[in-house]
Amino acid sequence: MKFSDKAAVYFIMGSKNSGTRNPLKVLEAALKGGIGHFQLREKGEGALTGSALLEFALACQQLCRSYGVPLIINDLVELACQIDADGVHIGQDDAEAGQVRQRIGKEKLLGVSVHSVKEAHLAAEAGADYVGMGPVFGTASKADAKKPAGVQEIQAVATAFPFLPIVGIGGINPENAAQVWRSGVAGIAVISSITEAHDIAGQIAALQAGRIEGDRK
Numbered sequence: 411m412k413f414s415d416k417a418a419v420y421f422i423m424g425s426k427n428s429g430t431r432n433p434l435k436v437l438e439a440a441l442k443g444g445i446g447h448f449q450l451r452e453k454g455e456g457a458l459t460g461s462a463l464l465e466f467a468l469a470c471q472q473l474c475r476s477y478g479v480p481l482i483i484n485d486l487v488e489l490a491c492q493i494d495a496d497g498v499h500i501g502q503d504d505a506e507a508g509q510v511r512q513r514i515g516k517e518k519l520l521g522v523s524v525h526s527v528k529e530a531h532l533a534a535e536a537g538a539d540y541v542g543m544g545p546v547f548g549t550a551s552k553a554d555a556k557k558p559a560g561v562q563e564i565q566a567v568a569t570a571f572p573f574l575p576i577v578g579i580g581g582i583n584p585e586n587a588a589q590v591w592r593s594g595v596a597g598i599a600v601i602s603s604i605t606e607a608h609d610i611a612g613q614i615a616a617l618q619a620g621r622i623e624g625d626r627k
């Protein structure tokens with residue numbers, strides 16, 4: 411499966427990110443609103459584990475499948491394999507990308523978080539289908555986020571590896587999304603922009619608005 415930038419808003423959520431709303435209802439609204447990928451990122455305070463996490467992951471998978479949207483699991487490679495998710499996303503401090511590619515096989519999506527051209531090169535060599543780069547702006551959704559890096563490194567990676575899809579992440583909202591689109595990304599990843607939106611479909615449309623049609627493939 412290749413990373414498709416057809417519907418380029420990449421939604422990320424864990425069971426505790428949806429405030430007072432039912433996370434599955436938020437996910438369904440985002441799927442209806444046209445997200446291109448969903449990543450289940452179950453981390454931090456109160457994160458589900460064991461059978462509760464398995465059940466939640468299967469419920470997310472059922473929703474994603476009914477909308478034909480790939481389900482990507484953050485960090486938890488064994489859970490991804492157990493439920494036959496469409497892919498995994500790993501950071502620099504998780505299992506090594508080459509090992510993960512071996513474990514999941516060549517058909518699954520492999521995303522790797524990178525912060526430099528060097529790390530992007532290593533990820534591409536290891537068989538990553540896309541790289542996540544950020545935080546672009548300040549974020550409250552990742553406790554150990556690095557300081558906001560802007561789009562400079564994204565532009566450097568986009569120039570160095572024109573065929574490696576990049577997903578920008580970190581504090582992205584409708585007001586600043588155009589700047590990220592212009593930097594050469596194939597997609598933008600968001601948590602709070604969608605989980606905190608009253609009108610989720612409208613928010614997704616607003617996030618896509620700044621996208622330059624026919625931008626780099």
Ligand SMILES: Cc1ncsc1CCOP(=O)(O)O
Nearest residue numbers: 549551552580581600601602
């Ligand atoms: C997972 C992750 N990685 C870098 S920033 C971030 C959190 C993004 O959340 P938000 O879109 O709410 O800033």
Ligand SMILES: C=C1C=NC(C)=NC1=N
Nearest residue numbers: 499523542543577579599
């Ligand atoms: C840290 C991350 C960076 N990028 C993406 C797409 N997902 C993540 N969890």
Ligand SMILES: [Mg+2]
Nearest residue numbers: 485500501504
């Ligand atoms: Mg990780």
